[in-house]
């Protein structure tokens with residue numbers, strides 16, 4: 001039997017109840033993106049209680065902590081650094097669950113499972129802190145603010161040097177998955193999640209009596225042409241191997257049956273998995289929309305809020321971690337993930353350093369735990385937390401030993 005694997009599994013089991021309590025505390029006290037002050041203080045206190053002094057105030061409410069292995073007590077020991085990331089922020093959603101750990105903050109809820117990620121990483125800290133004499137290298141714990149809100153806490157923490165001093169050779173992150181049964185884990189090599197850009201268009205014309213369109217410039221018709229034409233950028237210019245989505249969820253033409261308005265506002269989202277195409281697609285969309293509006297006698301103001309890049313799981317790293325997960329969980333509990341067109345700011349790490357973002361199954365149909373993330377009834381099967389802490393500890397230690 002593998003001694004390290006057994007040690008980690010038994011520590012994860014030993015701490016499981018505490019990790020559940022930690023998650024419940026965080027769940028009951030959610031804080032919005034970039035306002036995670038009490039959460040950060042709580043995380044700092046938990047770390048200090050086991051003798052780890054974190055660097056606080058990274059990107060304001062983020063924390064970074066190091067666990068240095070000391071198996072060899074020599075300078076020739078592994079100097080590899082592996083980064084583990086948990087996000088800490090909650091969402092502006094009013095919780096509809098009736099559970100003892102229900103959110104105590106009106107209109108704020110851990111509806112994306114970031115409480116589970118933070119509790120798991122605190123569990124990892126405890127496990128690896130106990131096992132320090134049994135591995136070499138350094139584990140960098142990254143507690144990150146603001147995953148849910150542009151510009152993304154990951155981008156700010158990278159700017160503040162989280163990927164330096166010491167520089168991790170790889171970053172590993174996990175996310176709860178309400179579509180994967182508890183006890184299972186999911187991996188995907190290569191492109192996994194999408195870039196996210198927000199599109200805001202204002203189409204201007206000249207409104208007036210709908211009976212006399214020949215005297216007007218109809219922004220409703222212009223905007224309609226633009227919506228249809230922009231889909232052709234996706235169908236005609238997209239590289240065939242790059243998944244892309246263009247969706248418009250808002251189209252406001254505030255006239256009535258016999259009044260054509262002066263302007264129409266449109267909002268949408270553009271998502272893809274290729275940074276060159278992402279830039280090219282946006283450039284083409286702006287040109288096309290402006291050109292159509294101008295040709296029809298109106299104008300189009302096209303604003304883009306540039307969001308997260310696409311998330312690329314480094315193939316070799318992901319293959320290695322998947323194999324280690326099979327050792328930890330059994331092959332029958334490690335599943336392959338489909339592409340997911342949602343965004344995730346862990347993608348910023350994946351653009352700089354070898355990274356892997358995997359999913360932790362939290363679904364339990366028998367107990368009715370099936371709601372999707374970002375819904376008021378989202379919850380997790382907390383049995384997942386023992387895996388959330390144990391597996392991540394195991395993956396980190398194995399990566400430190402990779403040469």
Ligand SMILES: [Zn+2]
Nearest residue numbers: 112148373374
């Ligand atoms: Zn989310």
Ligand SMILES: [Zn+2]
Nearest residue numbers: 112114147175
């Ligand atoms: Zn999330």
